[in-house]
Amino acid sequence: MAGGDVTEIGQIYFGGLLLPIVAIEALAKVCITIFRAAPWATAPALAVIACIALRASRDTYRQIGSGLLEVLQLVSSVYTEYTAALERVEELTPLIPTWASLSARNAPRDVLARACLYHLARTNEETISAAKFAEALPELHVGQRAQLVRETLRALPSCSQPYAGRWQIGHAVRGKQPS
Numbered sequence: 001m002a003g004g005d006v007t008e009i010g011q012i013y014f015g016g017l018l019l020p021i022v023a024i025e026a027l028a029k030v031c032i033t034i035f036r037a038a039p040w041a042t043a044p045a046l047a048v049i050a051c052i053a054l055r056a057s058r059d060t061y062r063q064i065g066s067g068l069l070e071v072l073q074l075v076s077s078v079y080t081e082y083t084a085a086l087e088r089v090e091e092l093t094p095l096i097p098t099w100a101s102l103s104a105r106n107a108p109r110d111v112l113a114r115a116c117l118y119h120l121a122r123t124n125e126e127t128i129s130a131a132k133f134a135e136a137l138p139e140l141h142v143g144q145r146a147q148l149v150r151e152t153l154r155a156l157p158s159c160s161q162p163y164a165g166r167w168q169i170g171h172a173v174r175g176k177q178p179s
Contacts, residue, residue, distance in 0.1 A: 005085040013078045099140045108142035112152050115140050120169050127166035
């Protein structure tokens with residue numbers, strides 16, 4: 001529930017800020033482009049802006065100021081809710097141990113097995129060779145040569161070798177023809 005709160009509030013907050021930020025950035029780029037193309041044209045544009053600003057009444061300035069203040073208060077309150085929800089999620093999320101800390105507390109083969117499962121589940125390839133996979137693993141502070149990786153993958157019941165020398169998580173369905 002806390003994760004859902006963070007997602008929803010974050011979408012509202014960042015989505016609400018996105019349009020004004022994009023509009024301001026676009027306006028700035030237009031102004032920079034005009035200035036680079038025709039620097040002499042900026043003086044009349046600034047004069048027009050100054051004239052409009054001088055002719056505006058105090059009530060107009062007050063309305064603009066109060067409107068900006070309301071917007072800032074709304075942004076601030078949504079941000080406060082977002083950070084509170086994010087803190088709740090971070091409190092509930094367990095700490096993920098580093099490979100070095102896992103290596104210090106567990107048997108080397110157990111660390112290698114966990115790393116193999118973790119990274120094999122996240123590989124972009126359908127199947128991968130043990131040698132290539134051993135090179136792709138991070139520094140685990142345990143032995144991780146290709147032969148050790150191959151032996152570890154063979155020992156894991158959740159890994160299979162659908163083709164000679166190629167590994168995957170799960171087992172291929174046999175006996176069915178693809179349709």
